[in-house]
Amino acid sequence: MAENLDERRETKDESNSSSEQAKFEQDVLKAAQDAMNLEAEAQKDERQETKDESVSNEEAADKTADAEGKKAEEKAAEQPAAPSAEEILKQQLADANDRFVRLMAEFENFRRRNAKEQLELIETANGKLLEKLSEVQDNFERAFASENKAKDLEAFEKGMQMIYNQFAKVLTDAGLEQIDPTGKEFDPNLHEALMQQPSETIPEGHVVTVFQKGYKLKNKILKTAKVIVSSGK
Secondary structure, three states: OHHHHHHHHHHHHHHHHHHHHHHHHHHHHHHHHHHHHHHHHHHHHHHHHHHHHHHHHHHHHHHHHHHHHHHHHHHHHHOOOOHHHHHHHHHHHHHHHHHHHHHHHHHHHHHHHHHHHHHHHHHHHHHHHHHHHHHHHEEEEEEEEHHOOOHHHHHHHHHHHHHHHHHHHHHHHHEEEEEOOOOEOOOOOOEEEEEEEEOOOOOOOOOEEEOOEEEEEEOEEEEOEEEEEEEEO
């Protein structure tokens, strides 16, 4: 009977031990399940935070892009619009007209300045010539002065010849040249025929007599010579 009791006790202890072990295993499984659930929730929360952060970044990027686009639009609106082809042509035409007006004004100024300089040169040249001619006039006045009148006609003639030579030199120095075509062939560009007369010595068509000498200034004819032309024998 005592053995049966011991057996029953052992059986009861074994039963209790198995029950405790099963409970322990259940507790371990539950703890593991709870840990897994906590980890899953943590991962879920992390994914949600990452998603929220990504959305926030995207929203911030969109806002930045919108702000930059708005600034670009405002800047483009502030800048003047590109001119059309017609406006460009009009501006080019206006510039060309302006340059033309300026060139015409400069040319007119140059023409006036050049004309003024030429006039000053002519006046200067005339002044020098008149200065020399005034000396000839002074000599004529001294020759005709009462105190210088000489009874010797030969001396008076000599004085007149000296004044004439002085006058001729002044004209020659100024570039004046006499045209004396005596005995030369008649040239209508240099001579003016007053009449014709026969001549034993001068061939036909040549100058017999010079009635009035001609003059030229370098290569320019100032006055043609008035002549009588031979008509031959």
